[in-house]
Amino acid sequence: MRDELKKIIIRQFQKEQGRLLQHKDISFLLYASRSCDILFCFINSAKTPRYLFKITANKDLFSFLKTEQSILGELSECDFPSISETFPRVLGQGMVQNHYFILETAGQGEHLINHICACKNSLEQKKMIFYKITDWLIELHKQTTLNPKDSREGLLEENFKETLALYKKKHGLGQAKEEKIISSHNQVSSLYPASAFILQHRDFSPWNILYNRKKGDIFVFDWEYGAFQGLPLIDLLNFAIDFKGIISAQDKAQKITSKFSLSINVNISYAGKDDFLDAFYNKNQYSLLLSGCVSKYCQEFNLSSKSSEYLFLLFILRHLYREGCFLDLFLEKGCPFIFK
Amino acid sequence: MEQKEFVCPLCKKELRQEADAYLCRECSCKWKIKDGIPVFLKEEIPYWAEIPQVEARAFNQLAQKEGWRKAVESLSSQSLKEYIFHESRINWKYFVPSDVSGVILDAGSGWGSLSFPFNDYCEKIYSLEPAWERINFIKIRRDQDQLYNLVPVCGDTLNLPFPDSYFDVVFYSGVLEWLGTSNTKEKPDDLQKKALAEVIRVLKPGGSLYIGVENRLAFFYFLGVKDPHAGLRFSTLMPRFLADLYSKIVRKKSYREYLYSYNALKRLLKKSGFDEVKIFTPIPSYLNYKYIVPLDSGYPFNYWLKNVLATRIPFASAVLRLIFGFLKIIPPVTLVAVLKYFVPDYAIIAVKSKKQ
Numbered sequence: 001m002r003d004e005l006k007k008i009i010i011r012q013f014q015k016e017q018g019r020l021l022q023h024k025d026i027s028f029l030l031y032a033s034r035s036c037d038i039l040f041c042f043i044n045s046a047k048t049p050r051y052l053f054k055i056t057a058n059k060d061l062f063s064f065l066k067t068e069q070s071i072l073g074e075l076s077e078c079d080f081p082s083i084s085e086t087f088p089r090v091l092g093q094g095m096v097q098n099h100y101f102i103l104e105t106a107g108q109g110e111h112l113i114n115h116i117c118a119c120k121n122s123l124e125q126k127k128m129i130f131y132k133i134t135d136w137l138i139e140l141h142k143q144t145t146l147n148p149k150d151s152r153e154g155l156l157e158e159n160f161k162e163t164l165a166l167y168k169k170k171h172g173l174g175q176a177k178e179e180k181i182i183s184s185h186n187q188v189s190s191l192y193p194a195s196a197f198i199l200q201h202r203d204f205s206p207w208n209i210l211y212n213r214k215k216g217d218i219f220v221f222d223w224e225y226g227a228f229q230g231l232p233l234i235d236l237l238n239f240a241i242d243f244k245g246i247i248s249a250q251d252k253a254q255k256i257t258s259k260f261s262l263s264i265n266v267n268i269s270y271a272g273k274d275d276f277l278d279a280f281y282n283k284n285q286y287s288l289l290l291s292g293c294v295s296k297y298c299q300e301f302n303l304s305s306k307s308s309e310y311l312f313l314l315f316i317l318r319h320l321y322r323e324g325c326f327l328d329l330f331l332e333k334g335c336p337f338i339f340k
Numbered sequence: 341m342e343q344k345e346f347v348c349p350l351c352k353k354e355l356r357q358e359a360d361a362y363l364c365r366e367c368s369c370k371w372k373i374k375d376g377i378p379v380f381l382k383e384e385i386p387y388w389a390e391i392p393q394v395e396a397r398a399f400n401q402l403a404q405k406e407g408w409r410k411a412v413e414s415l416s417s418q419s420l421k422e423y424i425f426h427e428s429r430i431n432w433k434y435f436v437p438s439d440v441s442g443v444i445l446d447a448g449s450g451w452g453s454l455s456f457p458f459n460d461y462c463e464k465i466y467s468l469e470p471a472w473e474r475i476n477f478i479k480i481r482r483d484q485d486q487l488y489n490l491v492p493v494c495g496d497t498l499n500l501p502f503p504d505s506y507f508d509v510v511f512y513s514g515v516l517e518w519l520g521t522s523n524t525k526e527k528p529d530d531l532q533k534k535a536l537a538e539v540i541r542v543l544k545p546g547g548s549l550y551i552g553v554e555n556r557l558a559f560f561y562f563l564g565v566k567d568p569h570a571g572l573r574f575s576t577l578m579p580r581f582l583a584d585l586y587s588k589i590v591r592k593k594s595y596r597e598y599l600y601s602y603n604a605l606k607r608l609l610k611k612s613g614f615d616e617v618k619i620f621t622p623i624p625s626y627l628n629y630k631y632i633v634p635l636d637s638g639y640p641f642n643y644w645l646k647n648v649l650a651t652r653i654p655f656a657s658a659v660l661r662l663i664f665g666f667l668k669i670i671p672p673v674t675l676v677a678v679l680k681y682f683v684p685d686y687a688i689i690a691v692k693s694k695k696q
Contacts, residue, residue, distance in 0.1 A: 002437045029640040030632040032431050039434055042640050049643065057461050097441040098461045111647055117654035253655040
């Protein structure tokens with residue numbers, strides 16, 4: 001299989017650069033991710049990969065790759081001068097020995113987690129990241145807002161039902177809580193703007209973002225969970241909770257691990273209850289920063305406070321690494337500070 | 341009826357299938373078929389597995405009666421449960437030059453945790469295992485899932501019951517280091533060479549062998565971590581004769597669980613007749629990895645270090661952060677040239693010459 005994959009790379013490289021590669025000039029590094037296998041392709045002793053294959057033979061996972069291909073394909077056809085270099089380009093797709101693959105451009109830069117941790121004590125640097133992320137999301141979502149002509153009845157309902165089903169599958173849900181949630185949905189659904197649907201990434205977190213210090217730009221990858229008729233604001237909230245989780249995990253690591261130990265925190269930074277409260281409910285530097293960004297975002301999309309609170313509920317239900325207690329906290333405390 | 345997929349494991353001549361056995365025309369050896377599984381062993385091999393034999397038998401009975409999934413769920417050993425279910429251990433297939441959709445041999449298949457995932461991609465896969473309870477489980481699972489391109493065979497990696505040039509890919513995951521324990525009359529490395537010679541014989545020209553194995557010089561052995569095979573500290577770092585003496589004193593038996601270093605593995609495979617030998621490191625281990633990183637070029641390893649491991653380092657102790665800070669300043673080529681000798685495990689792809 002290796003040689004067939006290398007032939008694809010050689011063809012692509014020749015198309016771009018007009019010259020041939022030898023097989024020995026290509027190296028692969030494999031990452032077995034949740035949804036597919038990723039082969040990073042290094043060419044001619046380059047320090048960073050030039051391409052990557054996303055590949056799987058699992059038929060259940062084909063749909064994720066096809067979603068990513070479709071979304072990136074549509075994005076590349078749109079005219080986004082300010083963000084056109086901030087997501088992968090799909091260069092090809094096909095089948096190799098019963099495996100479905102897509103070939104993409106690889107991003108340049110360091111992992112955003114590293115950058116966040118590097119600017120640990122610098123509030124200015126953290127603000128800069130947040131503003132950059134917020135502006136990027138605003139730009140992307142503005143450009144991919146659903147045309148009112150394309151909107152259809154029941155879109156919000158579909159999003160809501162799918163989200164609720166995901167939550168129930170993971171955590172289970174008591175009848176009383178479910179009734180409260182459905183009641184919130186019913187209160188908002190008639191008021192929700194018909195065209196407030198955007199291209200939602202749905203896994204928007206520091207893990208899926210690279211940061212290029214030289215250009216001061218981000219690169220967002222892993223679009224396999226994306227949806228064109230998704231809901232606004234949720235990507236920003238996802239980012240915020242994961243960002244908070246990373247900062248907290250770093251603080252804990254600094255305090256707890258002894259100077260002479262060889263310990264490493266392998267399961268980093270899935271935000272816990274305290275992170276959730278600090279990010280959204282308690283008044284502190286972080287929540288004030290987030291509040292500013294959320295306010296800017298909501299103004300851009302004319303989201304009322306009711307709609308924002310509803311979207312916050314859906315964020316809790318949908319967040320991939322959510323803890324069950326987040327919902328309880330929301331139902332207990334109501335509208336978060338960041339929306340006030 | 342003549343049977344071409346199997347040959348006599350001893351004389352390599354054709355077999356004739358009878359009602360419940362295969363008969364060798366040349367040497368007249370009879371190889372029984374037990375519960376639908378051909379058994380190519382002259383004598384039963386002493387049981388060895390992760391769970392006691394009594395438990396393994398009960399496990400198979402439960403699998404037969406209530407389904408293999410339920411039987412696996414009921415296992416007391418969490419690690420064995422995960423080992424059987426986990427499927428990402430076949431991602432090394434992308435590094436294999438030959439056709440992974442052809443005819444495959446899983447030599448030393450254990451409970452089938454590589455055979456079953458591979459079954460979805462290939463034309464036919466033979467699952468070879470000497471321990472009866474394990475190969476019986478594989479057959480039970482095969483039958484229940486109706487995966488009839490998977491052929492369970494009870495046999496020995498030192499005497500493969502397959503014809504010459506039959507397989508596109510052979511895999512040896514967690515097998516090489518145990519070959520020396522199968523027969524105490526021959527030297528362990530001779531047994532390993534014999535097994536590799538058998539692999540060369542059954543591979544098609546251009547076919548590939550995949551090996552997953554621990555590194556003799558893995559850095560943690562220097563810190564006193566016990567070798568999981570022999571159960572001894574520092575034994576992998578000693579010259580073989582010294583490790584043997586140490587083992588006889590401590591364990592009252594010879595040291596036969598031979599591991600190899602990076603260079604020694606390359607030499608062993610080249611001498612066995614493999615043309616091309618590529619070595620990778622599966623991280624964290626070949627049994628359950630997230631990454632496979634090539635070791636012949638510095639840049640992928642360096643990229644992994646700086647982009648993957650680096651995302652974990654801020655959450656590590658001060659000692660690790662210091663070590664990592666030092667590693668970052670070393671040029672990539674130098675870094676991998678040194679570190680490749682001390683990584684925990686190796687994943688190796690060895691290719692038989694197309695001219696053989």
